[in-house]
Amino acid sequence: MLDALLKYNPFCSYSREVKFFLMLAPYALLLPLSAQQDVRPVEGLRQNDPSVHALVGGKVVSSKGELEATIIIRDGKIQGIGANLDPPAGARVWDVSGRRIYSGFIEPWWEVTQEDEKKGAHWHKGVRPERMVSSGTLPTGDMLKKRRALGFCVAHMVGDAGIFRGQGAVVLLREGKRGEQVIVPSSGQVIDFANGGGGYPSSLMGAIALVRQTCSDARWYRAASAAHLANPAVVPRPADDRSLAALDLGGRSFLIARDELDYARIAALSAEFKFSSVLRGNGHEYRRVADVRRLGSPLILSMNFPGDPAIGDVTTGMGYSLADLEHWELAPSNPAFLESNGIDFSLTAHSLEDVGGKFWKHVRLAVKRGLPAGVALEALTLRPARMLGIEGRCGDISPGKIANLVVAKGDLFTDEEAEVSATWVDGLPYLSEKEDTPDASGVWEISWPEIDKPLKWQIGSGKKLKVKSGKDSFDARWKGDRLLLFPPATLVGGEEHFARLSATFDPEKKTLSGIAVTPGGKTFWWDGKRTGDADKPEDKDKEKGAVEENKDNEEEVPALAFDHYPAGAYGLAGMPEQPERLIVRGATVWTCGPAGVINNADVLIEKGRVIAVGKSLKVPDGAIVIDAAGRHVTPGLIDCHSHAAISRGVNEGTHSVTVEVRIGDVIDPTDISLYRQLGGGLTTANLLHGSANAMGGQNQVIKLRWGSGAEGLRFRGAKPGVKFALGENVKQSNWGPSNTTRYPQTRMGVEQIMKDSFIAAQEYRAEMERAGREGRPHRRNLRLEAALEILEGERIVHIHSYRQDEILMFVRLAQEFGFTVGTFQHVLEGYKVADAMAEIGAGGSTFSDWWAYKFEVYDAIAYNGALMHEAGVVTSFNSDNSELACRMNTEAAKAVKYGGVSEEEALKFVTLNPAKQLRIDKRVGSLEAGKDADFVIWSGHPLSTYSRAEQTWIDGRRYFDLETDARLRQQVRKDRGRLVARAMKKFTQEPEKADEEVKEEKDKQPGGKRLVGGRSPYLPWVPINNCITVTRGLYHNGTSLHTCTSAGCCALR
């Protein structure tokens, strides 16, 4: 109560302002001038400063050109602009001759910490659509000053944490009351796929799932509320929820793209929920420009370019990937590239570590790289105005608009020396507070009453300077606008040591006048008069010229040569070609189909499909012939358990049931391990959610179409599936001593939670049908819908399992609920109950020989595959590891070694059998007419440890071969060489820069509380300290998530 009183007591707020004034420079006395209509009663005397200004003699710059004109400001608005306008009588006239005047810049993204004064209505602390930046504490004082110093007059302020961060606000960066600052209290909903910070969602896929569910809920809430009001007797009243009520999907939404793959994710979500979206970018847009274009939303473009790489040390310089170096080179070209691609963007200083030092430097660099200066100006004025819906009030200098102006010395967009000298916000002038060192250089006559002949002193320039007097020279320096001189006392009539002279300098009249004291105590007043220029030019100018020459030669930069994907090493320029017809001749062909192994055989392929396999096939006209004599050909290998190519979290291991999350939402086509696995003959992989919870997430089958985007990897038509898990991981056995309360903690509980979820799904179906019959809005529950899909046979289960008891339990559960088990994964005790697995037609996808890495696998045996196979279980060997996935052929050989499976059948463990398990055996897994042309040419017997994959084909396209690989390696060396040389030039030329400390600039407000943390997706080395919640950004080094060796890490397996 007291708080509220203080807050709204005008006296209190007035006294705060009074205190504030005392700290400001004199011009700030203009502050209380207000053009706003205020309903507040005035306390004390009214203050009415003149509010008519005329800026005369400046050059007004717009994207269309420059014009010398006078600008008249009245009551905070532009009243007029014109070349021959006379300032109205009574206007305060500002001489801005020689200065450029721009429309005030608009910062489209300023993250502010929001006070968490009220508990949200939503169960999730990150879902706070009802929050409003405009009702919280806005940045003040220095924070505003810093932005104004860059020329920003308006900012779009948004919350800095949460998944639904609430409404942003458009704010004038003037001093004053909140009401005077805010011009748009609700700019739109800010949505971020934020994961981490403890609890659900720990992963990106979890965050996306939560966004999806919440949007769906918001729609339902609206419909249900309306339906209830229309028919209160039948339709139940939805529980009042101010979060859902506040989430207006029809309004503008700002979606944050944390990495380059988010553009497509945002596009998919925007399409699903018909957002009118604005994309908050990240500076990597040039890599996925087609995705950005397809989304078609305005873009808020980061001006954060990476610093120069420190590649001086050969050994540690190797830590920079080619993608890093490329980005260093290309990031400044990103804006020009987007412009030439017709993307509508606004520039933001957000995310720059040193905003003040870097923003304009980066803008000018972008202009140098081809961004037209006029476009850059628009991207700071008109475009953000339009994007924020304030184009009627801001964005250009025309009568009626808010008087937001930037007065600059020099051209901000091209001139390195240019700087903002004043920023006008809402008709209020804020002059640059930068103190220039006065320049009093020249020859001076110094005199005081007692001397006959004035002394002739030659005064230098700079903050610390030298003064010459005849042959003598002594030190002087500027302290603010006062010049302090320290001549030998003898020069001014003293005896020894130095005298102290201090003076004020009048730059207009070119005079100095001050007081002097000698060590002996003699005091006198003196005057100086400038009589001429210094004798010779200063050396400094010469140095400046030298620096100019040393400047990076921008012409070296290939303007916009980004033509491959992923960025950096081994990226491809487009999909490999698909020959119309192709024949592989004379190989030993392991068909993995009914034809078995055929010696000296041909494989005929047309448009990506196998047409025929057999001996001495006729070579069709125009077919490309591959001579494979002495080689072996097998179907492309299939890995039924992979965690590669999954972005920002493999596990949504928070809740025990998270079947709503989808690996398909977070495919990472930049994972370099895809390329490496192609080098081992792998063509298809089953990307699985981790095993940290009982009912995990929806899996995604992919083909390793390296070089494509996320969508291009999808194996279209693969049976939808879901990952479940049993045993130690689910019950958190190896999660450390503090994880002992999540249900379930025993294998008994695992059965029950699954059972309960399936029953819940059945009841959900009943309720959905009832709602349908009664015609009332039904709330979709995406978690239960996924569970229902399992029960209805639309989704098959891949269940992580180890011990025979739990395997058998799950067999019985599947029988009870009638769902389909695609595979038991790992299933290291499958050999003990293979008969039960066979009974329900479940596959067994196991390790060839892993064991003893945790207690539940102590009874694992290398004969598991053979025994399951013999018992009639469709059996495959999987990798669960990005390295092992590079050599699945020799994994298959272990079925021969342990248990004596025939070589032909053993090879099926990594081809046809996993295809069957994934229900994709009509398309892949064997070389038979009609199937996809996914195959591998091996140097020798495919089960031999001495053999290598020489070529790997998918859909009749060659994605890997040794020759191309050799060429790509050369390319990597060449590109690295060029970029390193360029970086070295900078490194040697600007050694001090390399040591320069990174200034961390963070706008902090008191009282704010962060909701959900986040980390940069481009961190190349994310420390793996907790394997359950480990999330990786893009362009990592390909390390398997399982290579960490701490005890907790086997929790993923």
Next chain:
Amino acid sequence: MITGALLCNGNENIPAPAQQSPILFTGATIHPASSAPFEGSLLAVKGRITKLFKKGEALDVPEGAMVLKLEGRHLYPAMIAANTVLGLTEIQAVRATRDMIEPGPINSNVRAQVAVNPDSELLPVARSNGVLFALSVPKTHGLIAGRSALMRLDGWTWEEMTAKASVGMHLSWPSVADPETARNAKQKKSMEDASKAGKKKLRMLREVLEKSRAYDKAKSAKDPSLKTDLRLEALVAVVRGQLPFFVHAQRLPEIIAAVEFCVRQEVRMVLVGGADAWRAAPLLKKHDIPVIVSPVNALPGRRWEDYDTAMRNPSVLQAAGVRFCITGPGGTMDAPHERNLPYQAARAASFGLPKEEALKSVTLYPAQILGVGDRLGSLEVGKDATLIITSGDPLEITTSINAAFISGRPVNLANKQTRLYEKYREKYRRLKKAAAGG
């Protein structure tokens, strides 16, 4: 079937007694590793190879010798895993079974062999594939892990199993971080911390060696005021050049720093890990520092590197004349999988290492690097009759290991996995029978 006769002790993994009567292995292809393979016979007497016969050569067989006719079989030296935690852990995820890491930065005093569990179920699994010797290596979160021991994977007690101790003083080289290369402020901070920690460890290492030298001096001088310090005591052998540092390091900055350090300190060094060793080949050659390449089956450490970087590492070292051998990853979780040692070598062979070098890299070379080259690693007269009988090239997965001998005594190749295999085969035999019977 030779196995039946030799493995008379059934399924119980009972160590065989010392070789009593001479054994003639005949009719096999002998792969000595140290020289080209030939068809012929091998005579083992009292645990040693006393004679090798070429096919057709007159056999000079002592009275009472057991003759093993091995037509179509192959004889190879036993394989040696030179970087493992075998014996020191059973199930890595179960804390009670972990005996490889002592806390604190300096643990020079601990000896691996005393914690090797002779009844670990992991040992018979490794030896069933011809891996009969393993270096048991202590691990560390700090700097000096302790002293390793070469264990024979068969015996009643750890004392009986210890083939050589101590083999090396294991040192985890502190990471060299370069904060200048940080991409952002947050990363810079963590790299600065890492760099600081690394430098601190390096100072500590230098200091502890100086102390050990002083300790050695004081002890030699019989200084009565000297009190025992087990850590320094153990390091005396290192500063005297008797015991090499086995430096665990993968990346080039650490390798260079380690080599420079050991050369300057005049201590012997063996590099363990060595993912970037190929880049440092001339340096390693110059100072004759052997490399235990661990492992070959690995992804490149850097995104931009060739996909086969790790696989090509041994062939580059070999071509440059650097002494090397090959092992598995040797991490705390890798003990159960040491049976796959030969396939690490085979992978190197499929990426440029000559096949005969690949064989040596898991037999002769580890024996030499671990200082037992005079007894183990090849089939030569005078060496231990420690060998395996196979159906073919043991570096091929599909090859089976039919029998194994350590110093002329047969080794039981059964293990937990074969026992469970037999048990559950019986289950399905019965099910089949029941189904057939009606």
